[in-house]
Amino acid sequence: MKPREEIGIAIPISAVERETAISKDTLRMWERRYGxxxxxxxQFGDRIYPHAQVEKLRLIRRLMDKGYRPGKIIPQPYHxxxxxxxxxxxxxxxxxxxxxxxxxLRLISEHRVSELRSALQSQVQNLGLRRFxxxxxxPMTRAVGDAWFRGELAIFEEHLFTEVMQSMLRKWTxxxxxxEQRAPRILLTTFPNEQHALGLLMxxxxxxxxxxxxxxxxxxxPIADIVSAVAAHQADIVALSFSQAxxxxxxxxxxxxxxxxxxxxxxxxxxxxxxxxxxRLPEKVMEMNDLANIPAEIARWRQKSDFSR
Amino acid sequence: MKPREEIGIAIPISAVERETAISKDTLRMWERRYGxxxxxxxQFGDRIYPHAQVEKLRLIRRLMDKGYRPGKIIPQPYHxxxxxxxxxxxxxxxxxxxxxxxxxLRLISEHRVSELRSALQSQVQNLGLRRFxxxxxxPMTRAVGDAWFRGELAIFEEHLFTEVMQSMLRKWTxxxxxxEQRAPRILLTTFPNEQHALGLLMxxxxxxxxxxxxxxxxxxxPIADIVSAVAAHQADIVALSFSQAxxxxxxxxxxxxxxxxxxxxxxxxxxxxxxxxxxRLPEKVMEMNDLANIPAEIARWRQKSDFSR
DNA sequence: ACGTCCGGTCTGTCCAACACAAATATGAAG
DNA sequence: CTTCATATTTGTGTTGGACAGACCGGACGT
Numbered sequence: 001m002k003p004r005e006e007i008g009i010a011i012p013i014s015a016v017e018r019e020t021a022i023s024k025d026t027l028r029m030w031e032r033r034y035g036x037x038x039x040x041x042x043q044f045g046d047r048i049y050p051h052a053q054v055e056k057l058r059l060i061r062r063l064m065d066k067g068y069r070p071g072k073i074i075p076q077p078y079h080x081x082x083x084x085x086x087x088x089x090x091x092x093x094x095x096x097x098x099x100x101x102x103x104x105l106r107l108i109s110e111h112r113v114s115e116l117r118s119a120l121q122s123q124v125q126n127l128g129l130r131r132f133x134x135x136x137x138x139p140m141t142r143a144v145g146d147a148w149f150r151g152e153l154a155i156f157e158e159h160l161f162t163e164v165m166q167s168m169l170r171k172w173t174x175x176x177x178x179x180e181q182r183a184p185r186i187l188l189t190t191f192p193n194e195q196h197a198l199g200l201l202m203x204x205x206x207x208x209x210x211x212x213x214x215x216x217x218x219x220x221x222p223i224a225d226i227v228s229a230v231a232a233h234q235a236d237i238v239a240l241s242f243s244q245a246x247x248x249x250x251x252x253x254x255x256x257x258x259x260x261x262x263x264x265x266x267x268x269x270x271x272x273x274x275x276x277x278x279x280r281l282p283e284k285v286m287e288m289n290d291l292a293n294i295p296a297e298i299a300r301w302r303q304k305s306d307f308s309r
Numbered sequence: 310m311k312p313r314e315e316i317g318i319a320i321p322i323s324a325v326e327r328e329t330a331i332s333k334d335t336l337r338m339w340e341r342r343y344g345x346x347x348x349x350x351x352q353f354g355d356r357i358y359p360h361a362q363v364e365k366l367r368l369i370r371r372l373m374d375k376g377y378r379p380g381k382i383i384p385q386p387y388h389x390x391x392x393x394x395x396x397x398x399x400x401x402x403x404x405x406x407x408x409x410x411x412x413x414l415r416l417i418s419e420h421r422v423s424e425l426r427s428a429l430q431s432q433v434q435n436l437g438l439r440r441f442x443x444x445x446x447x448p449m450t451r452a453v454g455d456a457w458f459r460g461e462l463a464i465f466e467e468h469l470f471t472e473v474m475q476s477m478l479r480k481w482t483x484x485x486x487x488x489e490q491r492a493p494r495i496l497l498t499t500f501p502n503e504q505h506a507l508g509l510l511m512x513x514x515x516x517x518x519x520x521x522x523x524x525x526x527x528x529x530x531p532i533a534d535i536v537s538a539v540a541a542h543q544a545d546i547v548a549l550s551f552s553q554a555x556x557x558x559x560x561x562x563x564x565x566x567x568x569x570x571x572x573x574x575x576x577x578x579x580x581x582x583x584x585x586x587x588x589r590l591p592e593k594v595m596e597m598n599d600l601a602n603i604p605a606e607i608a609r610w611r612q613k614s615d616f617s618r
Numbered sequence: 619a620c621g622t623c624c625g626g627t628c629t630g631t632c633c634a635a636c637a638c639a640a641a642t643a644t645g646a647a648g
Numbered sequence: 649c650t651t652c653a654t655a656t657t658t659g660t661g662t663t664g665g666a667c668a669g670a671c672c673g674g675a676c677g678t
Contacts, residue, residue, distance in 0.1 A: 071629080154534065156537060228463055378657075
């Protein structure tokens with residue numbers, strides 16, 4: 001139990017773990033192996049990390065998410081890493097970023113909340129819910145995450161965007177629907193420590209539009225509880241969402257554990273930036289790499305279901 | 310990096326951390342100090358925890374959230390802990406629990422989701438939004454938390470209730486309102502590590518009904534960010550929600566830090582089960598011990614504001 | 619040219635044992 | 649009953665080491 005006075009500019013190891021999502025063990029290991037980070041010590045001999053080092057760690061974390069390996073990037077100076085990042089990603093993303101997204105981002109950074117809200121609302125009117133999610137909500141969520149990372153948005157501005165978008169999406173969830181077809185009953189959730197709820201919500205709305213019976217449990221559900229809930233609600237499919245930041249080992253390990261615990265006829269669908277990087281998924285797990293595929297997958301399930309009946 | 314074969318019924322330490330939210334370090338420390346948990350070892354000498362021990366750990370975790378200390382409860386056998394759990398709060402709460410709440414709880418435990426949803430919906434119709442929140446949503450949130458604690462509801466059932474209620478409440482947030490009176494601009498959020506969003510949502514809806522301009526940042530906002538956001542959005546009031554489980558020291562310390570960082574004319578309103586137990590609140594902090602007081606407080610603010618103009 | 623197998627290197631997570639500040643309980647004195 | 653000082657409890661930090669599995673690059677066969 002060692003909370004103590006903030007040291008102004010330098011933060012303790014637990015705070016670094018929270019901010020960078022790099023575990024304490026790994027931070028100490030890097031220090032031993034690569035000589036970075038090289039935190040100073042406080043009056044009790046505990047590590048405290050200066051702001052600049054934390055910034056570099058964030059950069060490293062982001063590059064690792066893109067596939068770079070620690071040994072190659074940790075020894076390099078900050079500016080070289082920045083170049084790597086802009087070389088790999090900025091071009092691609094800014095290129096496809098529509099004017100609309102850019103305008104909406106500006107509304108966020110200028111704190112014009114009500115204008116943001118009405119701009120989004122009118123997009124829903126124009127495009128319809130389905131295209132709104134695919135062409136506005138999803139790209140914007142990605143753009144906001146990237147802008148936060150590049151320091152163009154404060155974390156609280158990202159939070160605010162999340163809230164506004166959540167309010168909009170929730171309006172279309174959880175309403176009773178009746179369809180002639182057999183509706184797959186889909187249980188939606190995320191693993192523990194996953195904080196991002198937006199991806200899940202977008203999926204929920206899209207699935208509901210296809211006539212699926214969605215039961216969302218929100219974020220952070222222990223695996224054992226997922227198993228109980230599947231049994232209790234007689235779900236046909238479990239849909240899991242993983243954000244970019246979710247540790248690869250955790251996600252693939254967790255998915256395998258879940259696959260083993262569930263009966264084979266229960267399908268597992270996974271999606272989000274956090275699964276794109278996983279190389280080997282277990283058998284009998286569906287990767288949804290594009291929200292636009294949801295209708296096709298639900299149709300496939302219905303066909304399979306009719307056939308086996 | 311040590312993913313390896315699951316041993317069927319026993320799980321490695323990382324999985325226990327994920328499932329119980331007790332850190333690896335703490336698990337090892339308890340083993341040394343109290344002799345529990347006593348995991349067996351796999352072929353590599355790593356700890357693997359049998360299912361029964363994980364269940365006891367979950368129980369311990371719940372009791373600690375209610376204020377029990379590890380040293381007192383860890384040595385006790387499983388059944389004794391179960392008794393502690395059911396004995397602690399049962400009397401008081403069942404006494405003034407209305408039939409309606411009891412019925413709704415039954416719908417949750419029997420997994421009749423769509424019926425729960427329509428039952429709630431019709432309550433909104435009957436009572437109006439304001440009375441619905443005060444007389445149904447708030448007491449139910451408390452009842453569900455208690456039922457979970459007593460083991461009558463699984464955690465996934467509490468999650469599901471939260472999602473359903475959130476969907477309902479979100480429908481009334483974030484809509485543009487225009488009032489003649491000067492609307493206080495209210496920033497809503499919680500401190501880091503606070504997971505409960507429902508209280509905040511209920512407050513948001515009630516405040517919005519009084520014509521306040523609510524800007525909700527969702528949960529888990531660092532204090533420094535709150536300060537920046539107040540400046541950016543020129544908020545008049547910061548409203549914070551604390552759930553029962555929130556550590557007392559963190560809340561009172563955090564509130565004091567926030568009070569020091571904000572200009573004196575910015576009001577701080579705090580509420581929720583987590584502040585009821587705090588003895589000394591700093592000067593110039595409003596405690597909202599009842600949701601029903603919100604209209605009066607907003608009226609007070611308007612009067613004060615008119616006067617000082 | 620392309621796929622596949624195989625050694626060597628890289629890397630994160632686990633282990634042990636200990637240290638100690640802060641939180642909490644306990645008991646004494648006003 | 650409150651207040652203050654002292655004792656106990658408890659989580660998080662420390663060092664240093666081990667090693668399984670992921671990853672890379674070269675050799676080989678088709």
